[in-house]
Amino acid sequence: MLIELWDTRSTAAPLGADWSLAMTSYERIAAELADIAGQGEAVRIILDDGLPSPEADA
DSSP states (O other): OHHHHHHHHHHSOTTSHHHHHHHHHHHHHHHHHHTOOSTTOOOOOOOOOSOOOHHHHO
16 A cells, blocks of 8 residues: 555645645555554554544543
8 A cells, every 4th residue: 555655646746636645645654654663563543634523522
């Protein structure tokens, strides 16, 4: 998936919708993977920019 995002980000028209989505997704995934310190850790990557759940406000 990261390779496809990288390719899209490299070939899509800058500032276009495909480029923007690929750029955002790639950077978020890469940032989460860079923080992994050991083997066997579960990785949870959330790509949802929606409204926070009501529980988050409490």
